[in-house]
Amino acid sequence: MTERALASAPEPHSQPDDSAMLKAVGYAATHSFSKLKRFEFLRAPAQANEVELEVLFCGVCHSDIHQVKNEWSNTVYPCLPGHEIVGRITRTGASVTRHRVGDLVGVGCMIDSCGSCAPCRSGDQNYCEGPNSWLATYNGPMVPAAKAPGKANTYGRDNTFGGYSNNLVVKEDFLLKIPSGIPAAVAAPILCAGVTTYSPLKHWGVTAGMKVGIVGLGGLGHLACKLAQAMGAQVTAFTRTPDKLDDAGRLGIAAVLETDRQAMEPLKSSFDFILSTVPEKHDINPYIELLKRDCTLCIVGALEPMEPVNNAQVAFHRKQVAGSLIGNLADTQEVLDFCARHGIGPDIEVIGIDDINDAYDRIEKGEVRFRYVIDMATLG
Numbered sequence: 001m002t003e004r005a006l007a008s009a010p011e012p013h014s015q016p017d018d019s020a021m022l023k024a025v026g027y028a029a030t031h032s033f034s035k036l037k038r039f040e041f042l043r044a045p046a047q048a049n050e051v052e053l054e055v056l057f058c059g060v061c062h063s064d065i066h067q068v069k070n071e072w073s074n075t076v077y078p079c080l081p082g083h084e085i086v087g088r089i090t091r092t093g094a095s096v097t098r099h100r101v102g103d104l105v106g107v108g109c110m111i112d113s114c115g116s117c118a119p120c121r122s123g124d125q126n127y128c129e130g131p132n133s134w135l136a137t138y139n140g141p142m143v144p145a146a147k148a149p150g151k152a153n154t155y156g157r158d159n160t161f162g163g164y165s166n167n168l169v170v171k172e173d174f175l176l177k178i179p180s181g182i183p184a185a186v187a188a189p190i191l192c193a194g195v196t197t198y199s200p201l202k203h204w205g206v207t208a209g210m211k212v213g214i215v216g217l218g219g220l221g222h223l224a225c226k227l228a229q230a231m232g233a234q235v236t237a238f239t240r241t242p243d244k245l246d247d248a249g250r251l252g253i254a255a256v257l258e259t260d261r262q263a264m265e266p267l268k269s270s271f272d273f274i275l276s277t278v279p280e281k282h283d284i285n286p287y288i289e290l291l292k293r294d295c296t297l298c299i300v301g302a303l304e305p306m307e308p309v310n311n312a313q314v315a316f317h318r319k320q321v322a323g324s325l326i327g328n329l330a331d332t333q334e335v336l337d338f339c340a341r342h343g344i345g346p347d348i349e350v351i352g353i354d355d356i357n358d359a360y361d362r363i364e365k366g367e368v369r370f371r372y373v374i375d376m377a378t379l380g
């Protein structure tokens with residue numbers, strides 16, 4: 001299962017010739033300062049344990065922007081993002097048993113993992129310790145061959161093309177079922193934003209009555225508020241943007257401006273769990289002070305070095321500062337089902353693929369208080 005740009009030379013190892021390949025079209029960036037543009041390419045057809053799907057909707061995640069702009073210094077170009085994908089199965093491989101043609105399915109951040117390391121054996125594919133770690137839905141394996149032990153290339157691929165496209169080929173084990181209670185476009189962001197926030201809420205045992213803080217009220221943050229609230233927690237959102245206080249009000253959530261000392265002071269030592277969803281380096285010290293003894297602040301938004309932590313605050317009250325990365329396949333299915341059961345989901349705005357570059361600009365300016373979802377029918 002590999003992709004290649006049209007008119008490029010076939011790779012040396014065994015691949016179907018072009019006539020057997022699936023024609024695909026999507027939007028990709030060719031270098032770190034290029035806009036996303038229409039891009040035609042070929043996908044290898046489904047093998048026995050894979051399915052082909054028509055992509056219907058794809059959510060726009062902040063990490064798509066980081067990746068397109070090479071802000072994590074690991075982008076492989078061309079970069080065709082998209083890992084919040086909802087589609088309909090158009091063909092199944094011979095040994096596929098769990099899905100049928102016509103099924104509405106989801107694909108999140110992963111399309112494969114080593115399957116044999118300790119995390120994979122215990123169902124945590126998202127923490128795969130195989131030589132190339134997990135295979136991301138776009139931008140190839142998390143550990144590229146050049147950086148892998150012995151230059152291993154266990155997936156035989158160095159780049160993958162994601163969901164900003166008309167079709168996708170995925171192993172059946174990495175497909176999620178979209179519950180009938182959620183509209184397809186609304187389900188898309190649950191596949192990354194949903195599980196990224198649900199997984200730590202579950203892991204750190206958030207239950208009814210707990211006091212939970214959510215830092216940041218963007219794509220991840222607003223969904224985290226809804227999930228924690230549906231779990232029965234007493235939720236407070238923290239933001240640096242005064243306008244977002246109203247957004248929190250609409251979600252029925254108490255909100256506090258981080259810079260409002262008078263409002264922050266009485267909240268000290270009162271929270272059971274705090275989740276930070278801010279997508280870049282920020283100061284978490286004001287939030288560590290808000291935790292009760294023995295409680296945890298988990299960071300899911302920023303994947304980079306953070307401002308230094310004052311360990312006096314951490315040590316004196318035996319607090320924990322933690323991180324969490326997306327979620328495993330079981331948690332992804334669980335959060336989809338949880339959202340359907342509770343009638344919740346992200347606030348979305350559906351856009352055409354032509355709007356994608358403008359959408360990136362607005363997300364980067366922090367103007368967006370919902371999730372953009374691309375209607376892939378607009379690819380034409």
Ligand SMILES: [Zn+2]
Binds near residue numbers: 061062063192193
């Ligand atoms: Zn994402």
Ligand SMILES: [Zn+2]
Binds near residue numbers: 120
């Ligand atoms: Zn593994």
